Amino acid sequence: MITRDEFKTIAGNGIWKQNTSIAQILGLCPLLAVTTNAVNGIMLSLATILVMALSNVAVAALRNLIPHEIRIPVFILIVAALVTVVDLLFNANLHELYLVLGIFIPLIVTNCIVLARVEAFAAKNPPLQSTLDGIFMGVGMLWTLALLGGMRELLGSGTLFGGIDMVFPNLQPIQLLPESYPGFLLALLPPGAFILLGCMIAWKNWMDARAAARAQTKPPAPVATAGCH
Amino acid sequence: MFAPAPFLLKDASVSRVMTQVCLALVPGIAAYAWLVGPAILVQLVIASLAALLAEAAMLRVQGKPLGMFLADGSAVVTAWLIALTFPPLAPWWLVVTGTVFAIVIAKQLYGGLGQNPFNPAMVAFAVCIVAFPALMSQWPSVGLQLSLADQINVILGLAPRVDALAGATPLDAMKTALKLADGSVSVTQLLANQDIYGNFAGRGWEWVAAGYLLGGLWMWQRKLITWHVPTAFIGALVVVAGGLWLYNPAQFANPLFHLLSGGSMLGAFFIATDPVSGCTTPRGKLIFGAGAGLLAYIIRVFGGYPDGVAFAVLLMNLCAPVIDLLTQPPIFGMKDKA
Numbered sequence: 001m002i003t004r005d006e007f008k009t010i011a012g013n014g015i016w017k018q019n020t021s022i023a024q025i026l027g028l029c030p031l032l033a034v035t036t037n038a039v040n041g042i043m044l045s046l047a048t049i050l051v052m053a054l055s056n057v058a059v060a061a062l063r064n065l066i067p068h069e070i071r072i073p074v075f076i077l078i079v080a081a082l083v084t085v086v087d088l089l090f091n092a093n094l095h096e097l098y099l100v101l102g103i104f105i106p107l108i109v110t111n112c113i114v115l116a117r118v119e120a121f122a123a124k125n126p127p128l129q130s131t132l133d134g135i136f137m138g139v140g141m142l143w144t145l146a147l148l149g150g151m152r153e154l155l156g157s158g159t160l161f162g163g164i165d166m167v168f169p170n171l172q173p174i175q176l177l178p179e180s181y182p183g184f185l186l187a188l189l190p191p192g193a194f195i196l197l198g199c200m201i202a203w204k205n206w207m208d209a210r211a212a213a214r215a216q217t218k219p220p221a222p223v224a225t226a227g228c229h
Numbered sequence: 230m231f232a233p234a235p236f237l238l239k240d241a242s243v244s245r246v247m248t249q250v251c252l253a254l255v256p257g258i259a260a261y262a263w264l265v266g267p268a269i270l271v272q273l274v275i276a277s278l279a280a281l282l283a284e285a286a287m288l289r290v291q292g293k294p295l296g297m298f299l300a301d302g303s304a305v306v307t308a309w310l311i312a313l314t315f316p317p318l319a320p321w322w323l324v325v326t327g328t329v330f331a332i333v334i335a336k337q338l339y340g341g342l343g344q345n346p347f348n349p350a351m352v353a354f355a356v357c358i359v360a361f362p363a364l365m366s367q368w369p370s371v372g373l374q375l376s377l378a379d380q381i382n383v384i385l386g387l388a389p390r391v392d393a394l395a396g397a398t399p400l401d402a403m404k405t406a407l408k409l410a411d412g413s414v415s416v417t418q419l420l421a422n423q424d425i426y427g428n429f430a431g432r433g434w435e436w437v438a439a440g441y442l443l444g445g446l447w448m449w450q451r452k453l454i455t456w457h458v459p460t461a462f463i464g465a466l467v468v469v470a471g472g473l474w475l476y477n478p479a480q481f482a483n484p485l486f487h488l489l490s491g492g493s494m495l496g497a498f499f500i501a502t503d504p505v506s507g508c509t510t511p512r513g514k515l516i517f518g519a520g521a522g523l524l525a526y527i528i529r530v531f532g533g534y535p536d537g538v539a540f541a542v543l544l545m546n547l548c549a550p551v552i553d554l555l556t557q558p559p560i561f562g563m564k565d566k567a
Contacts, residue, residue: 182361182364184326185359185360185362186360187360195334
């Protein structure tokens with residue numbers, strides 16, 4: 001079973017302390033490519049949460065049976081099987097969104113966040129904790145991608161939740177800025193994603209430094225800037 | 230200038246240098262205002278105000294002394310360079326967006342004066358031409374006579390943006406015409422069109438370039454800049470433009486056209502010579518200037534953008550630290566590469 005403290009640690013790590021996007025800076029490739037609006041970011045994150053939760057529980061359950069030497073190929077096979085399921089689910093039920101997200105759903109297989117959590121957490125912990133870790137790491141990714149996507153969308157085209165009609169056909173995007181807003185195209189292009197992500201990382205470091213100063217302890221070391229892809 | 234030892238004591242504060250840079254821009258600005266009307270002066274004011282406000286806001290947030298940094302004039306020089314590189318009748322918010330981006334993101338977020346790895350004015354240009362390519366390519370046609378009130382109305386968005394405001398620069402017009410004709414039109418035939426082109430380059434624009442050259446030479450005479458960067462920039466531009474011109478004079482404009490078109494002169498004397506984002510060693514400055522001139526030619530002739538100076542300078546800004554590292558002069562009394 002799981003203690004209250006364990007749950008808190010797992011949730012805190014996933015959502016803030018080891019946030020995949022603004023602390024570990026992993027999975028930059030889908031982050032840059034799909035966060036042109038909040039809906040795309042949220043839907044890709046939901047797909048990733050599903051894959052992470054299922055792959056973590058599968059690996060945690062099988063962790064004592066998988067030979068150590070060939071664990072990575074086995075992990076990848078498990079993740080790939082689950083991604084295929086998610087890919088087919090999206091294709092069948094959210095076909096329009098599937099076309100927008102395109103290659104980035106199959107590419108969840110190679111997303112370093114998934115493999116990193118399987119290798120670093122699920123291979124060493126029981127299934128319940130591993131499931132929670134997968135879910136909360138995904139939730140951390142979800143809110144950062146939603147925020148980044150929302151900011152890019154708002155700056156780039158003045159709308160919020162564009163493309164929501166692909167998920168809920170009876171909802172419409174919100175036009176927040178006047179129709180005459182010329183649109184800051186840069187925000188929708190990769191440089192805009194890099195600049196805004198940089199601002200978010202700076203914001204997280206600033207919040208951490210402030211919290212640390214309040215607690216009268218040493219501030220945490222600045223996050224590494226090297227991502228994986 | 231900022232350079233390695235030996236240092237000589239000189240009466241040069243930042244604000245003094247920046248004031249002289251602004252003075253050196255005056256001949257170019259005068260020619261510009263004569264060419265397109267007083268709109269450019271309005272843009273200079275708008276950009277300066279935006280730059281000072283953005284700078285003041287950022288300094289306040291960081292808790293730095295306002296007066297000292299605002300009075301140093303560096304924000305005004307950035308603002309002027311932005312106003313001079315943007316289309317003169319661009320809407321006010323375009324100039325303000327570019328200026329605020331330059332000051333807030335390209336300058337202050339990197340640590341303020343002296344810390345920015347990229348030339349802020351060129352960051353503003355790159356950002357705006359990527360974000361608003363249509364508006365950044367609309368230049369008023371030469372000879373367009375608009376009263377000051379009309380020009381201000383266009384800038385403030387109170388008057389419609391008519392077709393006469395949406396021309397291309399002579400440099401851009403040349404490239405587009407050559408590309409569309411696909412070899413059936415020669416440069417000489419195009420240059421004969423006296424509506425767009427004068428004796429050497431764009432009609433009227435050649436005098437703006439001459440104004441910048443005059444101001445640049447004065448800065449060199451006052452020792453605000455050294456000869457390295459402008460000479461290397463112009464030299465590289467002349468060599469590559471001249472080479473291609475000799476190879477095929479029908480399809481490549483002559484070097485003089487390229488020197489007096491677009492941002493060549495402004496770039497060679499005022500932008501590539503930025504002491505903060507450029508190189509500091511003498512050999513490094515030569516490499517920096519030559520690289521910027523070469524890249525500017527390649528981007529403006531073979532690329533999709535109207536001019537290449539901004540991207541060329543930004544790309545060379547990226548290389549400046551490495552160039553400086555590799556071109557350290559030998560220590561006095563030691564052998565080279567000791």
